[in-house]
Amino acid sequence: MLVYFYCALSSVVEHHLDVMRAVGSIPTARTMILLYVLVLGVSLIISILFIIFFIAEIVAKFNTDAPFVPAPKEIDEKIIETLKLGNSSIFYDLGCGNARILKKVADKYPGIKAIGVEKSLVPYLLAKFRTRKNRNVEIKMEDIFETDVTNATHIFVYLYPKALEKLLPILEKKVSPGTRMVSCDFEDKNRKADEIIILNNTASRGKRLIIYTF
Numbered sequence: 001m002l003v004y005f006y007c008a009l010s011s012v013v014e015h016h017l018d019v020m021r022a023v024g025s026i027p028t029a030r031t032m033i034l035l036y037v038l039v040l041g042v043s044l045i046i047s048i049l050f051i052i053f054f055i056a057e058i059v060a061k062f063n064t065d066a067p068f069v070p071a072p073k074e075i076d077e078k079i080i081e082t083l084k085l086g087n088s089s090i091f092y093d094l095g096c097g098n099a100r101i102l103k104k105v106a107d108k109y110p111g112i113k114a115i116g117v118e119k120s121l122v123p124y125l126l127a128k129f130r131t132r133k134n135r136n137v138e139i140k141m142e143d144i145f146e147t148d149v150t151n152a153t154h155i156f157v158y159l160y161p162k163a164l165e166k167l168l169p170i171l172e173k174k175v176s177p178g179t180r181m182v183s184c185d186f187e188d189k190n191r192k193a194d195e196i197i198i199l200n201n202t203a204s205r206g207k208r209l210i211i212y213t214f
């Protein structure tokens with residue numbers, strides 16, 4: 001990988017050197033050495049980042065209850081509308097991924113508190129970065145089954161049925177009566193939903209929204 005990045009960056013540098021030579025500007029030997037040391041350093045940093053992200057992804061595969069697959073963008077507004085948030089709501093996205101929905105909610109309702117819970121490193125870092133300017137957003141690197149949701153008024157989840165079957169009884173004990181939860185696509189077979197909104201039956205993702213009230 002290091003060799004790959006080194007060769008790729010070197011070819012970019014070579015191209016620029018050719019252009020410089022063509023216009024008569026010959027770089028000194030010292031400049032050339034510095035340039036190639038710089039290319040080697042940058043290649044090394046990129047390779048290390050790739051390895052860290054690759055390992056983090058493998059760990060996440062075994063460590064989380066649903067993969068990082070964001071809900072389709074096209075249904076964001078429908079999700080937000082279905083949540084029925086108010087200006088003083090406390091909203092949780094449990095397994096918030098890259099916090100795309102969380103940010104939209106926080107931008108639309110500046111008065112609310114929006115909390116994203118994410119266990120996997122790469123989406124967690126993306127979520128932190130995406131919401132860095134939103135003062136009403138908090139991103140926690142925690143497990144959705146253990147995180148404190150006692151103050152939640154609204155919850156969104158996009159998780160597999162098995163995770164929902166484990167999560168709902170836990171939420172039932174933790175959240176206040178009246179807390180509204182919207183689940184994208186999947187439901188807890190052991191619990192009757194309040195309502196199921198069909199969005200697009202032929203889509204592979206983002207087919208429906210399942211609503212529960214605790």
Ligand SMILES: C[S@@+](CC[C@H](N)C(=O)[O-])C[C@H]1O[C@@H](n2cnc3c(N)ncnc32)[C@H](O)[C@@H]1O
Pocket residue numbers: 060063064065066067068069070071093094095096097098099100101117118119120123142143144145157158159
């Ligand atoms: C299908 S993605 C949904 C992302 C986001 N909510 C959306 O709809 O765009 C599920 C996310 O939940 C996270 N996740 C799965 N199990 C988790 C757990 N036990 N604790 C915290 N996060 C978890 C995954 O890492 C992944 O980012």
